[in-house]
Amino acid sequence: TTYDIDTTAYSLAIKRSRDNIILPSLKLLIREIKQMAELYKGKPMLGRTHGQPAVPTTMGKELMVFAIRLFREYQELKSIIIEAKLNGAVGNYNAHFAAFPNVNWLKFSADFIDSLGLKPNLFTTQIMPYDSFIKIFQSLFLINQVLIGFNQDLWRYISDDYFLQKIEEKQVGSSTMPQKVNPIDLENSEGNLGIANSLLGFLIQKLAISRLQRDLSDKTVKRNIGMAFAYSLLGYQSTLKGLNKLSLNEKFLKEELLEHxxxxxxxxxxxxxxxxxxxxxxxxxxxxxxxxxxxxxxxxxxxxxxxxxxxxxxxxxxxPLNYLGLAEKLVDEGIKIIKF
Missing domain, CATH: 1.10.40.30 (Fumarase/aspartase (C-terminal domain))
Structure with a gap:
């Protein structure tokens, strides 16, 4: 069946996109967050719970929380083995066995799929269960959600003057307010990741189900996998760009702490x-x-x-400046965990 070719192509495309595009981009972003965490590990700031002043923390420790979350899911995404199949119209090797009954089709198909760097799935209908695809999409969904939260926290820190933004000579902050420097990269990232997760969420929901031995509804849906990956990539790149424009406003952080x-x-x-x-x-x-x-x-x-x-x-x-618990030590421990 053409599906044996189609699904194998998608498996290869997803694997190569993950390995050659998504993971390297995430690695750059996680490394940058880790480096910022190390730089700011001893810089006290006001903590907030329920939006209200709470016990102090350090900017480095708060950044490290996100770096660790992203690194752990990066490792999970990297480890997912992607499946493919080569077993015919309903998964039983009917035509294969009828034409060449002496061939060990289970071994032949498994060896071929293995040679492509994929995992053979011998137990399918015409549709290979998309479980390995779904695991990829779920991992990306979680990474994107974590990054949306990261973007929103950074946005708030900028709004509260915790971070200052570098001015780009040709950037217009507002069409009418010339004084403004807007955190547009973080906002763009949030939007792109939101679109990506809308697509990923539907892919997760839809591709888990196929009627009987086959229906065609998966085919049109799969054409949007690349869109989900592309919007994710745009989000990662925009967050990284936004991070590179930030510098910590240490004077303000200290002043605010000493007011509380x-x-x-x-x-x-x-x-x-x-x-x-x-x-x-x-x-x-x-x-x-x-x-x-x-x-x-x-x-x-x-x-x-x-x-x-x-x-x-x-x-x-x-x-308020020294009541920091083990914040700095936690950053040091996080640096040991993140191996790049």
């Missing part, structure tokens, strides 16, 4: 609890909830606590 001393109350109540104060959380809640506190307010609160001098000194040493 209330973010270290978590550390204060935890230290007090370890010293046996079972009401520590309630005390800090009454003192800080819904308030923006400065250094003097924190200092006065700690000074009034009835704790031993060692504990008081430990509490007074806490600042």
């Amino acid at each position: 001393w209330e973010i270290i109350t978590e550390g204060i109540q935890t230290i007090l609890k370890t010293g046996g104060d079972i009401q520590a959380y309630e005390k800090l809640k009454e003192f800080s909830q819904g308030k923006k506190l400065d250094q003097n307010q924190i200092k006065n609160f700690v000074e009034d606590l009835k704790v031993n001098p060692k504990t008081k000194k430990q509490l007074l040493n806490l600042t």
Whole structure:
């Protein structure tokens, strides 16, 4: 059947596109994010949960979270073995066996598919189950979703002045507002990845099903695989381009942190609890909830606590700039994991 040729061609096209285009592009992007994480691993910034000021983190650690997520799925995408078939009209080698009954068709077809760098699937109808294709599409879908979240976080960081954007001489920020430098690369990436995932999502849903021994609805759908790959590629390239325009606004990050001393109350109540104060959380809640506190307010609160001098000194040493936990160490661990 022509389907044996058709599906093998698609298997080869997907494999070569993944190996020669998608994976190298992702590798460049993940490497850039990792390098930025290393560069900014010790740069404190205000954390936000539910959009509200939370305990501090570092820009490097937040970037490393995305780098690790992408690297793990990159490894998964790279490892997926793509299948193909050569077994006739309903998958039983009917014509093959009738014409040449002495040939070991199971071995012959498996050897041929193997020679193409694909995995033979002996158990099919006329349609080879698209499970290996779907695994590729699912992996790409997840990578793209992670990158959409990454683009959106970077967009917010730019909006909040955490990152400054390099000015390109010929770039127009706005048709009417000459002062603007818009994060267009990240926005373009988000849009392209969204289109890619619309296509990938439908491919995942549709190609899992075929009526009886064959229907033709898969054929027209498969013609859009290249579109999904192309929009994904545009997204990766746009994100990388956007990253190369960013520089960290360290001065602003420091200033913002020092306006929010209330973010270290978590550390204060935890230290007090370890010293046996079972009401520590309630005390800090009454003192800080819904308030923006400065250094003097924190200092006065700690000074009034009835704790031993060692504990008081430990509490007074806490600042929004040093209450970072193991953020830097986590970046170092991530660098060890990402091997390129």
